[in-house]
Amino acid sequence: MRVKDKLITAVTILAGIVLSGGAFLVERREELTDAAEYVMCVIDKEEAVDDPKKIALTFDDGPHPYYTEQLLDGLKERGAKASFFVMGKQAEAYPELVLRMQTEGHLVGNHTYSHLQLGKNNRETFKSELIKTNELLSGITGEEPQYVRPPYGSWDKSFESELTMIPVLWTIDPMDWCSSDVNGIVQKVTKKAEENAVILMHDEYKSSVTAALEIVDILQKQGYEFVTVDEILFD
Template sequence: MRLLWWIFYFLTVYAFIPGFVSRVFGFRVFRKGLAKREIALTFDDGPDPVYTPKLLDALKRYDAKATFFVVGAHAEQNPELIRRMHEEGHAIGIHNYVHRSNWIMSPWTVKRHVLRTSQIIESITGKQPQYYRPPWGIVNIFDFAQLRSLNIVLWTKMFGDWKKKVGADNLYRKMRESFFPGQVFLLHDRGDTFGADEEAPAHTIAAVERILEDGRELGLQFVAIDELIALSDSNRAARLESKRAVRGKGGSSDVQENAKKAGAGSSVKAGPFKQVVVWAWMQWERLFHVMFRLHPVGDGSFMHYRIIKYGGPDLVLRDQSRIQRGDLVAEMHFDNEAMYRIGMQSKSALQIALRLIRETKVALPDISRQLEVIHREKNVKAIFGISMVNRGAEGLGFDTFPLQPGLFSKMTNWYLKLLMSIIHPDGKAKVKRQREKLEPRMILMSREMLNLWQDPEAAEAALKEAQQSKKPSPAAAARQSELLMDGAGEPLIQ
């Protein structure tokens, strides 16, 4: 019995804890990028003489780059495919010499696998590989130290594509649902490893071709992992510098100047207690995003959304689109961290509103394309939200409506005012000063209006023409009033 306990202790330290901290906390590994348009497709277990050439052909047709984590023995047998990967601009990483878990190999055996595979790749391409993915993403405690010269790369999404029963259609649907910037997709271009099906890569290639087409429609770029890592490092540094400038703690002269122009430092500085409250609130927001499966709009730095069934009163929008209870809508959520930064840089509620309008205007084309491509099978009728900062929304094509009297309205009013007091450094005083102006309202935009924003110039022209045209007929206005009265007292969202 004592021996079993010692074995358990050894495995815990050698394998379980390193695997846990790398997967959950991202210790010494790269899992997800911070990008505006870029996604990384990664392929394990190859190269395969049948499927890898077909995959490379598909990537070439769409001018897409990918990353191949190759098994050394397979690379040794197919040097022409390794050479082609390199010549066509793809990144090549190490996936051990044979596909065997690091948990069941000694540290020196793992190191020997990695060195041998590295030498094979370098002998073919003339370039030493910089990236490593352990089979099944499993590391042992010695990997962090002895593989220090390599970047360990995991993934954000895997789809079980090593099994042919998943099928091309189902695989494509799963990939499309996770189709957002910064993602690292785990896929396979060979099917003869333990637990895999030899025919499975055919389904993977079929699904990838459809995803490449969707990426073109969305304006996304498929990049190798080295480019995604470099972009992520640059974007994180820029974001950190921006935060430091907003807080008055440094940053480059350009960032500080932009912050001053935006009004940074003109508001009351948040004290230590307020900073702790803001930090706790941001942690809750991250948990909220996970619990309710919010999707990012674009890179997710300003807005997120989820598809829900509308639960409010029937409404008629400016273009006569009708929104009824049970219709699918995209419920929009401002990113509270972005709201806090905007609040720190603003002198007044008007400045906050202007910044939000500008950011929303930039986000609308992304929202439209994502609904059209990622959620094409869902009949989303409108985008929808509730906001206390809603001045100027009509100028973008939104319709705004008061919340219906009732418990939901009172709770929403209280919640949004609490949120305002948290995200703005002078929030509590602002709520007291402008209590009558801070009215939460429903904002909606029909899908037809939203689609116009795929061409911003056309959308602005249509809105300008609508403003110059006649007002809605009295009959339409009366019908809208009737619909609002019919829904009085009903909860807005179920």
């Protein structure tokens, strides 16, 4: 039965009860509450199954030897995918974590070698950091990275054709790097959550990882599906 039909049935039953008189309502109050809860549950569940809304969690600056591992464990338990924009120097130090990201279905992207911000006078250095990091990542995963998250969002469009790379920015930034308030981070993200949103977080902090997993739990219950960011960019 479709959600609309279920609603019509529920309204019809309720109208019948009201027409049959107030005494009936008082006597059967508990049963009616149970029935209403049941109907709402079925509707919630059906909406979640019918209409998975895609959303992307993205993590910058890792991998971190401890917190990234915790995050990967939590994402695996929840069947959620994420996108990791790793720094070359971190990937060099913890290649096993980069390989684990890829093996478990996450997207591995480039966040420069040393977290360099593109400015007016460092175009060539910036480009060489992207190339060096791409080489490092493809050496670990066997795949050439296609996606880049430029540190601080500073980007030069001509790199897209020069390096065949796609920049990935974000739509929700809870500023998790400057707060250890897990609940605050969770609230900022869940309040702004919408279909095809791209959430920016960092997997080098305990509070960020704890918040990210809570965010997954809350939004999955609301019918969101956590996908890699390419699924949102090319939907």
